[in-house]
Amino acid sequence: DQQVKQNSPSLSVQEGRISILNCDYTNSMFDYFLWYKKYPAEGPTFLISISSIKDKNEDGRFTVFLNKSAKHLSLHIVPSQPGDSAVYFCAASATGTASKLTFGTGTRLQVTL
């Protein structure tokens, strides 16, 4: 049972436009969500997180939105840059689960010139 789902395996966006990556979850106990970025041959790198007490968190070009009622979160990248081309993983954890992260399968973002 996949509790964190990223239904789009890939996404292509032009440089300068907005990239929107989506993530859905099924476990209502999840209360902390993270996005990681992964380049080939490297480990995932933390990008941005959001606690369930918020519905938005912003860090520079990156904004994460959380819709708890829909069990949906999204990552917006504005403006997209070629260096943003990577695989993006959504992850979630629940308080009391000893920080266990449940990951989605990732979305490969390609930012084209």
Place this chain on the structure above:
Amino acid sequence: DAMVIQNPRYQVTQFGKPVTLSCSQTLNHNVMYWYQQKSSQAPKLLFHYYDKDFNNEADTPDNFQSRRPNTSFCFLDIRSPGLGDAAMYLCATSREAPQETQYFGPGTRLLVL
């Protein structure tokens, strides 16, 4: 720079031949994790240490063991690798738990012949 280091980056072993993967960290984090990631799949948590306390995931095969001799080092031992154990193995650390960002190493890609 403080970081998570994994050695080797690539490991080739024979079917049934024990193999050990290594992880070290200079972050002085209390928690260390081992994940297995197969192609196009989400990273899957195998186990984690909170300080010296070992926490095994229920579905982690007995073939996988771990040791943490001190704060800085953690090892993943695969006692009898099968072809299905070929994967990327990711080590991660976090300062505390829960709801702490996890920092990943570059991973070790294991090939089983």
